[in-house]
Amino acid sequence: MRARILVRPKEGILDPQGQAVERALPALGFEGVANVHIGRLIELDVEDPSRLPEMCERLLSNPLIESYEIEEAAK
Amino acid sequence: MKVGVIRFPGSCDDIDAQQAAARVGEAVLLWHRERDLQGVDAVIVPGGFSYGDYLRAGAIARFAPVMESVAEFASDGGLVFGICNGFQVLCEAHLLPGALLANTSLRFVFRQVELEVVRNDNPFTATCEPGERLSIPVKHTTGRFYAPDDQLDALEQRGQVVLRYAPGNNPNGSVRDIAGVCNEARNVFGLMPHPEHAVDALTGSTDGLKLLQSIAAHARQPAAAA
Numbered sequence: 416m417r418a419r420i421l422v423r424p425k426e427g428i429l430d431p432q433g434q435a436v437e438r439a440l441p442a443l444g445f446e447g448v449a450n451v452h453i454g455r456l457i458e459l460d461v462e463d464p465s466r467l468p469e470m471c472e473r474l475l476s477n478p479l480i481e482s483y484e485i486e487e488a489a490k
Numbered sequence: 491m492k493v494g495v496i497r498f499p500g501s502c503d504d505i506d507a508q509q510a511a512a513r514v515g516e517a518v519l520l521w522h523r524e525r526d527l528q529g530v531d532a533v534i535v536p537g538g539f540s541y542g543d544y545l546r547a548g549a550i551a552r553f554a555p556v557m558e559s560v561a562e563f564a565s566d567g568g569l570v571f572g573i574c575n576g577f578q579v580l581c582e583a584h585l586l587p588g589a590l591l592a593n594t595s596l597r598f599v600f601r602q603v604e605l606e607v608v609r610n611d612n613p614f615t616a617t618c619e620p621g622e623r624l625s626i627p628v629k630h631t632t633g634r635f636y637a638p639d640d641q642l643d644a645l646e647q648r649g650q651v652v653l654r655y656a657p658g659n660n661p662n663g664s665v666r667d668i669a670g671v672c673n674e675a676r677n678v679f680g681l682m683p684h685p686e687h688a689v690d691a692l693t694g695s696t697d698g699l700k701l702l703q704s705i706a707a708h709a710r711q712p713a714a715a716a
Contacts, residue, residue: 429663431595
């Protein structure tokens with residue numbers, strides 16, 4: 416399986432990257448943008464997808480500060 | 491006292507830490523691939539960019555073979571001190587609570603900061619008095635200490651917040667101005683500022699030596715290893 420893992424900063428945790436981008440967009444004339452958050456995208460081929468949650472918990476994300484979501488990606 | 495300083499690929503403060511520790515005892519480098527801690531009485535996990543800090547700072551270094559031995563050493567009561575990247579590694583390894591996030595400014599900060607000693611009932615700041623100020627440099631981009639509020643309350647209640655940035659000195663947006671925390675057993679300690687860079691009057695402060703002297707006074711081989 417080709418998996419796509421989205422890692423996001425947990426809600427309520429200050430996300431200065433998102434804030435910086437949120438401030439930069441209006442400066443370029445893109446008004447009306449709010450709640451920008453920046454995370455990480457990981458794509459991988461995996462033989463046993465049932466092990467993905469454990470991979471996410473132990474390495475791919477830090478569960479204290481990040482949430483993750485696993486999707487099947489098109490090959 | 492014999493201190494072991496871990497060297498990962500990407501460590502850059504290992505030599506400074508070794509030289510600083512050598513002022514209070516013997517100090518050796520421990521290669522990340524080796525499981526043998528060489529009978530040291532205390533371990534320093536130094537600053538730098540272990541394994542390139544890929545994914546998250548410290549996330550991959552925590553799986554290094556040497557870290558298995560460090561975890562065992564810590565669970566037997568051995569003193570483990572993580573500085574900067576070493577603090578990040580110990581948090582990722584769950585030997586310390588919390589996590590280190592990007593500085594609020596998103597900038598690399600490199601300056602002398604004033605720290606306030608919160609507690610001295612641990613082997614790392616026993617030479618200091620509560621309320622005492624220490625002048626020690628910081629140099630990092632990922633130093634904003636974070637833990638959820640309920641966990642922070644518990645940490646404070648149990649006396650695990652050891653050092654704070656003095657008012658007006660918080661360089662990274664750390665919650666509750668926390669600069670250094672220890673584990674519940676008080677034998678593992680992490681600190682973002684660099685005491686190993688504050689051991690010689692030539693560089694402006696010798697306050698970092700106090701922490702090393704404190705470690706030297708309390709370090710011993712864990713019972714299981716002796």
